[in-house]
Amino acid sequence: MKSAPSAAAASAEPLAEHVYRELRKAIVRCEFEPGTRLRVEELTRRLGASSSPVREALNRLAEQGMVRTLENRGFRVAQLTAEGVEDLVRVRLLVECEALRDSIAHGDDAWEAGVVAAAHSLGLVERRLGEGPRALDDDWSARHRAFHLSLYAGCTSEILRGLVDVLFDRAEHYRRWTAKHRQAPRRKHDEHQKLMAVALARDADKASELLRRHIARTSQLVTSVLNGDPPEWVQ
Structure with missing residues (x-):
């Protein structure tokens, strides 16, 4: 996955949507193992975005069951059971x-x-x-x-x-x-x-x-x- 959105991708969709789709794709492809801690600061560097769209993406993925929220402890990839x-x-x-x-x-x-x-x-x-x-x-x-x-x-x-x-x-x-x-x-x-x-x-x-x-x-x-x-x- 690219560290920053390409010009074509940025022009085709809002940054928040691009970050969400890239993070969802990375999880689906098992680039993060189930249960892995998803640190916002690390994802901002990986995705070339600020923390706001990254948090928005993580919350959307949590609503869909692909990410789990931890009270006062951030986010983790959902376990597979x-x-x-x-x-x-x-x-x-x-x-x-x-x-x-x-x-x-x-x-x-x-x-x-x-x-x-x-x-x-x-x-x-x-x-x-x-x-x-x-x-x-x-x-x-x-x-x-x-x-x-x-x-x-x-x-x-x-x-x-x-x-x-x-x-x-x-x-x-x-x-x-x-x-x-x-x-x-x-x-x-x-x-x-x-x-x-x-x-x-x-x-x-x-x-x-x-x-x-x-x-x-x-x-x-x-x-x-x-x-x-x-x-x-x-x-």
Whole structure:
């Protein structure tokens, strides 16, 4: 992560928003280990910003559950726990399945084209990486995120889309940490292709069921790694 915002980034968004997004990205990518103390003075140097936007970013991330506030002791990166995964998955299923159903019901031609383009882009980087590790590749992660969010882009609720965005990054934090500690990779290409196909076929029931399975598999893998017991199907 750059120590100071670039001219392009500064002109594209307010400094406070840039600081928030950079810090959120750093946490998601596990540049700070779970439980790490986040010192405002160190972050101001790292991000090239004053303490005000850094504190604002930390408070926003605390509201989203990615950071924990300590009474009179500042901030820490949230711990990753099996209980936290279970709770997160429960909310993701409620929010993302509803957002997907709404997208399927209201998505137009542009939505379909966006889903196809995002799936194709993800497939390209997967072919480039071959059998190598993907989960910790930043390009793959960005395209993977773009594909999932493209599925919800047709949703008519701005609130739902905002919740999906935050929940996906919270899940991504778990996924990236898990990828650093598991023994073998999980291949999700077929799951993504099937999800795309049923969404474009406007089969909301089947798409929701595939999404539930997709999220559940991730939850199972994360929980198993947290418990030190990788499941057989990822070995």
